[in-house]
Amino acid sequence: MNPTKLGREWPFRQRSFWLIGPPLATFLFFFVFPVGALLFLSFNRPNQASLRPAADFNLGNYNHFFTEELFTDALVRTYWISLEVTIVSLLIGYPLGYLMARTEDRRQSNFLMILVLTPLQVDTVIRAYGMMIILGDVGLINSALLAARLIPTPLPLMFNEFGVIVTLLHIGVPIMVLSLMGAMQNIDPELEEAARSLGANRLITFLRVTWPLSMPGVLAGSLLVFVIAASSYTVPRIMGGGKVVTLSTLMYNKIQSSAEWQMGATVGVILLMTSLIIVYFYQRSTPHPLGEVT
Amino acid sequence: MIREERGLGMPPIFRFGALLALIFLLVPMVVIVVAGLTAGGYLKFPPDGFSLRWVLAFLGLGPGSYVASTGEAGASPVFIRAFGFSFLLALSSTVCSLALGTMASLVLIRHNFPGRSFFQAFFLSPIMLPGIVIGLALFIFYRTLGLGLPRSYVGLLIGHVIVCTPFVIRTVSASLHSFDLSLEEAARSLGASALQTFRQITLPLIKPGVMAGAIFSFIVSFGQFDVTVFLAIPQQQTLPLTIFDHLRFHSDPIPAAAGIFAITLVAASLLITARAGDLKAFSGFGK
Numbered sequence: 001m002n003p004t005k006l007g008r009e010w011p012f013r014q015r016s017f018w019l020i021g022p023p024l025a026t027f028l029f030f031f032v033f034p035v036g037a038l039l040f041l042s043f044n045r046p047n048q049a050s051l052r053p054a055a056d057f058n059l060g061n062y063n064h065f066f067t068e069e070l071f072t073d074a075l076v077r078t079y080w081i082s083l084e085v086t087i088v089s090l091l092i093g094y095p096l097g098y099l100m101a102r103t104e105d106r107r108q109s110n111f112l113m114i115l116v117l118t119p120l121q122v123d124t125v126i127r128a129y130g131m132m133i134i135l136g137d138v139g140l141i142n143s144a145l146l147a148a149r150l151i152p153t154p155l156p157l158m159f160n161e162f163g164v165i166v167t168l169l170h171i172g173v174p175i176m177v178l179s180l181m182g183a184m185q186n187i188d189p190e191l192e193e194a195a196r197s198l199g200a201n202r203l204i205t206f207l208r209v210t211w212p213l214s215m216p217g218v219l220a221g222s223l224l225v226f227v228i229a230a231s232s233y234t235v236p237r238i239m240g241g242g243k244v245v246t247l248s249t250l251m252y253n254k255i256q257s258s259a260e261w262q263m264g265a266t267v268g269v270i271l272l273m274t275s276l277i278i279v280y281f282y283q284r285s286t287p288h289p290l291g292e293v294t
Numbered sequence: 295m296i297r298e299e300r301g302l303g304m305p306p307i308f309r310f311g312a313l314l315a316l317i318f319l320l321v322p323m324v325v326i327v328v329a330g331l332t333a334g335g336y337l338k339f340p341p342d343g344f345s346l347r348w349v350l351a352f353l354g355l356g357p358g359s360y361v362a363s364t365g366e367a368g369a370s371p372v373f374i375r376a377f378g379f380s381f382l383l384a385l386s387s388t389v390c391s392l393a394l395g396t397m398a399s400l401v402l403i404r405h406n407f408p409g410r411s412f413f414q415a416f417f418l419s420p421i422m423l424p425g426i427v428i429g430l431a432l433f434i435f436y437r438t439l440g441l442g443l444p445r446s447y448v449g450l451l452i453g454h455v456i457v458c459t460p461f462v463i464r465t466v467s468a469s470l471h472s473f474d475l476s477l478e479e480a481a482r483s484l485g486a487s488a489l490q491t492f493r494q495i496t497l498p499l500i501k502p503g504v505m506a507g508a509i510f511s512f513i514v515s516f517g518q519f520d521v522t523v524f525l526a527i528p529q530q531q532t533l534p535l536t537i538f539d540h541l542r543f544h545s546d547p548i549p550a551a552a553g554i555f556a557i558t559l560v561a562a563s564l565l566i567t568a569r570a571g572d573l574k575a576f577s578g579f580g581k
Binding site: 033037038095117119123131169178185233279 | 316325431438523560
């Protein structure tokens with residue numbers, strides 16, 4: 001931005017700065033304060049009768065979390081599932097992301113966007129139901145395999161980690177595709193053309209030019225998919241059938257079935273903090289998340 | 295000619311891979327639509343023929359068929375009531391998110407101030423944080439405040455607004471980027487008030503972004519499950535919670551009938567957004 005332009009616009013722009021007030025107040029009061037209350041509560045001694053954060057600071061809940069297998073298992077399982085979902089989403093999503101980045105015709109690109117955004121935006125409960133119809137014991141895959149006499153009994157495809165992962169992939173793949181598409185749009189096609197005209201074959205061009213240049217998208221997409229997979233409550237709840245304990249379902253159970261508010265808050269804080277760390281790295285990979293000043 | 299050459303960097307197997315990814319994404323959608331239209335008690339291949347009985351049962355119009363299969367008379371209007379409630383909730387949270395999101399975008403895009411990137415990330419962060427933890431945090435906060443917000447309509451609405459506003463900020467910011475500020479300056483210098491300038495110059499020009507933001511936040515609120523869990527109102531459930539409860543105790547495909555409406559809603563609103571502009575830009579990922 002040139003300095004004369006900035007100088008002309010500054011006084012005019014400043015008048016609208018107050019507009020940040022209402023959204024900032026809303027977010028402070030109903031986002032920052034509640035998270036603060038949750039954090040406070042996680043340092044309180046277990047008390048099933050009260051969920052009011054008290055001025056009683058101790059690390060007992062965190063000590064309990066990291067010494068009991070129930071919690072550490074859920075922690076490891078949550079991030080292990082998220083890692084698997086991230087890697088497989090990348091493998092499935094990469095070609096489509098590339099294709100969409102290279103689709104410049106508005107009609108074609110909007111058509112592909114609708115095909116990718118529709119599954120992403122339909123609610124998770126309904127999508128999980130679709131997966132149940134496909135993966136269940138009397139579901140499409142099992143009934144087809146049974147009818148073809150390829151298997152004697154239904155394969156266990158859901159109410160286990162497999163079902164959770166497949167359904168999370170249905171969320172992860174579109175997000176990965178969109179992140180990759182965003183980053184790959186910035187790769188100048190002429191670089192690939194130059195490599196080709198200098199005699200590199202398609203594979204070498206891909207490995208030496210396209211893949212390295214797409215790394216920002218791979219990184220951003222992976223962080224985003226990982227954090228969203230780890231955050232999901234709906235999918236492990238429905239597709240896990242009570243057998244796949246992740247941090248989100250464990251937090252719910254601690255509160256809903258045994259009113260362990262303080263311990264539930266601790267699980268919530270640990271899930272939130274890990275997410276925040278990943279969000280921080282994600283934002284670092286895109287210095288201005290909404291772009292530069294116009 | 296140039297189009298052909300642009301594909302040179304793409305190994306041929308990529309087209310096949312892209313097709314596989316699309317199939318993976320779309321098969322569950324197709325399965326839901328087919329299951330919602332099946333005549334039998336559950337979907338199998340080949341289906342037992344097609345009928346609208348589950349769609350009617352979802353709408354609360356075909357109680358006969360519903361009673362016969364599950365033996366629960368009067369349970370079906372539950373869905374259409376929940377649908378109406380979710381619709382109302384999504385509408386109200388969209389109105390609030392539009393107002394808050396547009397205000398935030400105007401400042402986050404046009405002003406250069408210390409910590410600007412931090413505030414951009416801050417306002418976008420609810421998209422990436424665990425919804426169920428946001429819901430629990432709000433529930434604890436409401437209970438501590440003691441203003442009657444836990445499990446109330448306003449309390450639930452606030453939770454939805456927090457997760458919907460980032461989507462508005464993303465789309466409105468996208469359309470503010472291509473905005474020529476001199477148009478506003480011209481209006482102001484010709485004597486228009488700030489409000490007049492906003493209504494007659496700014497708003498018409500950023501309308502595609504506002505529309506897209508409205509649609510996205512409506513969809514996010516309408517299908518919201520995680521944030522709702524701890525904030526839900528006992529007497530009045532949202533549609534996703536109703537479907538979830540139904541899944542636990544029944545095996546009939548009424549959820550698939552609900553899915554037909556959800557898929558239609560999403561696809562139709564994306565078509566409208568696509569008419570207004572480039573979906574790549576509005577998705578918040580494209581340039």
